[in-house]
Amino acid sequence: MKIARNTTAKTAVLEIFEKSKTALSHAEIHKLTEDLCDRVTIYRILDRLVNDDVVHKIVNLDGTVKYAKCHHNAQRVHIHNHAHFSCEKCLEVTCLENVKPSYIIPHNYKVNDINFTLSGLCPNCLNSNI
Amino acid sequence: MKIARNTTAKTAVLEIFEKSKTALSHAEIHKLTEDLCDRVTIYRILDRLVNDDVVHKIVNLDGTVKYAKCHHNAQRVHIHNHAHFSCEKCLEVTCLENVKPSYIIPHNYKVNDINFTLSGLCPNCLNSNI
């Protein structure tokens, strides 16, 4: 089994997640690290964090990929079944931790993961639109 | 206002959609047209079809983008609120026309579109796994 290490790059990425209220793309994270490390390293760090269930990957309606820190309570195996909201105006993606979809699916499908993303206007942009 | 035209390329793409039971990626469609037209043209045709609500765009959990023909009944404005299933094994994406999620979202969000994708094993692959 692999033994994970706490590298400067990984620590920096985790701090960035901690500070951010919204989900971040690879490019945004890379910019925020200010060339602390290579582009590829960010990809590898994100891969590991997703694998370790520290962050989750969010695929947006427009095809962009973002990452956000998990706030679950140390569950062993978990599905990120909460919704994500993607604002069409400010382009921010946020977790709606409490919005969970209910649905009925034919029994002959085996569901391992779900992605539930809503897009439209977030409270901020909705306000400034009036 | 723009007046759409029925070009050979567009007709070919629509036929491909008609024949396919699953959602198709840009690359798959391009291959199926057998170099009838340029790669860029496929992109532009797909853009138009999505805009005209003839096909809908499905973003998968792995970030891949696929397109499928809409089967709605001439609704004027509609949200593609049905679910999509993405098989981890055969990689096929299908529409689950009858699976619609229900959810409760805070009133200060304005939802314009939703993306609900499930991934796991489809009936075919589930069977062959036994």
Next chain:
DNA sequence: TATCAAATGCAACATTGTTGCGTTTGATAT
């Protein structure tokens, strides 16, 4: 058949993500 914009082809480019490989570095044991 002339007209005119919609649609196309082509080239060039940007972004995103992956892989291989030699080097560096963090955690552990000595």
Next chain:
DNA sequence: ATATCAAACGCAACAATGTTGCATTTGATA
């Protein structure tokens, strides 16, 4: 403190995906 060893890294190269500008072609209309 230092040796050890693999995890993690940097770099280069590559592949896939998507976008844009512009000259050319083509489909629908008059």
